[in-house]
Amino acid sequence: MSDRPNILFINTDQHTWDVISAYGNTHVKTPHIDRLHNNGISFMRSYSSDPVCAPARASWMTGRYTSEAGTPFNGGHLHEDIPDLGQILQQSDHRAIHCGKWHVDGRNVYDSFDVLYYGQQQIGAGGGEYYDAAMTHAVVDFLTTYDKTDPFYLQVWYVNPHDICEYGHNFETKEMPDAITRGMLTEKDLPPLPDNFNYDTRETVLHRVCRRIDECLIHWPILRAMKTWDELQWRTFIWHHHRFVEKVDGEIGLILTALEQSGLADNTAIIFSVDHGEAFGQHQMFQKFSLYEASIRVPFIVSSLGHNLNIPKGAYDHQHFVSGVDLLPTVCDYAGIEPPEQARGMSVRPLVEGRDVPWRDFGFVESNYWGRALLFDRYKYVCEYIPYGHEKDLLPPGPDPERIGLEQIFDLKNDPGETQNLAYDENKRALLIQCRQALLNFEAGLERRQITHERPTRQIGNWGQRIRAHWDAHPELEAMRIP
């Protein structure tokens, strides 16, 4: 077994965790991602650190949670003194190479990585339709000319299926004919409406203000349009998401073929993951931004197309909670270097190789600066911190029991669709208290740092005031807080 394998990290964007045919989804065909699972191990309890592009990517690159990294939103700013993976890999023999979408706010990719391709108009949120093919060209050209003297770490950050966002935004101002009205499909061709389309409205105030109420903070125009959609329109939307996934799966296929035919398969560890999911109708949501499973749960596969590396084939891990903060330590492990001491994540390599190592008892996810989720074996706990509505909000919230707002508990075993909030069930009171305490204890160990850059401070100020105002305008919410 080589101790200096190449490392290839492929990501897709806004790809819901179970939209992979190898996982049993019959409404999508992903033969190339399937190949990664069939030649590797899928961690089925893998979660984004923070379900939106820039925060999740900052966690990948630093091994830090977003309340530590300074990147709680798109438009945050990674603290300058936190090293990223490209910088860290300079201690190793691995050449650190980036291709595709970057979106780690506050960090210039060119300062840390050799950049194969980043777009003439630098890749922002969407445009997978033309960027992804160019990325594949760049990577295939690289792999077929690589001289194999030093190992490489290559991260290929595809845009699709994120184009589903723009597809949705397209219909903010015009009617969306469903695919049957267009004459394209019959009803049986469309995936079904999710079982959890209807939801328990006892959600956090944060989620309501961000994603539910009129003039909500995030993408209100498209949410307003979607409130008028009928079942067929939703199902057409879901159908489109799956086609975007298939589109990028084809790109991945070409890369894998090039890897194999270039003689690199035996000595390349492949990691596949996603920054966050896409709700596509679950809880009547679209995009990410929430703490529901469709938004935060992501694929995480470690694979090898060869046989020299100690990576199982077609395996599943349903036990260990994996987070986006684990990418950096995992890459460091394969590269033969230590991760920074402050990195919160852990290398999954021992788990891949079947070694028994201490592991976290729960998963931790942040969202929209004030939102928190803990994932336990069976239950999921969601809560929010109530903003001050002034400059004290510039220190990321937590751990502060006095500021915990509304809460949710879901039984993921009996209610995987998260349709019933059990937080108000007296029988779950002890569980809720335990979850709260686990959150507070965990956050006590985080190095939260004041947000100082102009753009995120402005957003925190604006959002904090809006959320605070909603609390003040709806006194009945105070009564919903659980003592």
Next chain:
Amino acid sequence: MTSDHIHWTFQYDGRSQTPHFGNQLIEILNRDTAPASEKKYTVLPNYWKGYKGRGGGDPVRDLTIGEVVINRKREPSKNWCYDIQFLNTTSGENLHLDFYTADDDLRTLRDTWRVTATNGAGDKYRQFTCEGHITSQGITLVVNNTTLPIGHLENTHSITCNWTLFDVIPKLAHQLKSSGEQISLAILEDLEKVRTPVHIGYMEDSTLPLGDRTLKLSGFFVYGAGMLPSYWWLDQQKQVIIASTTFQTFVLTGDAA
């Protein structure tokens, strides 16, 4: 020009787009006629914000992000020889496809082809060159002397390149419209990625005012595994004048009947 006159499949005046999309689409269609052997399509971004290429002209008056030039001629062997150039200033790629097809309705891909992509984005990736081959054993690409097998087709299936749809759809238009049935085929997307099955069908007729005249259009859709729906609009001379994908609208530059 208002959005009311534009079919939803190529109406992108909303969000992040100035009202100029519709005006520019009309202006492009009204430009001077291109030479008969060549079809030129101006590429407009369906989402202007963030996707406009650097140096691509006035961001307010000109949304153009690229151009497609389609040249094809019939060889003495009766095969068609295609030469496609696709420049996209957002991605920075200039794609050149050189290939042959049979003279059948589906423009079945023949023998060998060549793909060259150059990257104007200034990063380490500069050029990609690939030769492709199709035989009874399957489809292969050769990149930097490395052979990449990319698929097999069943004997009953032929395969074509997506860029021949500019000819295939006009060929099939009458059949699709009169039968109401969809036709299925296999597509080798950009001569690199096998997409099958792909379906073509008739959608509806529409009209598009072009200043002092009105175009009568017939609309068709294309979709399939790994292929997002695209919408193809033919004029009364059965030429594709507008083709719209999720992110791009290809507008025939002049020569619309």
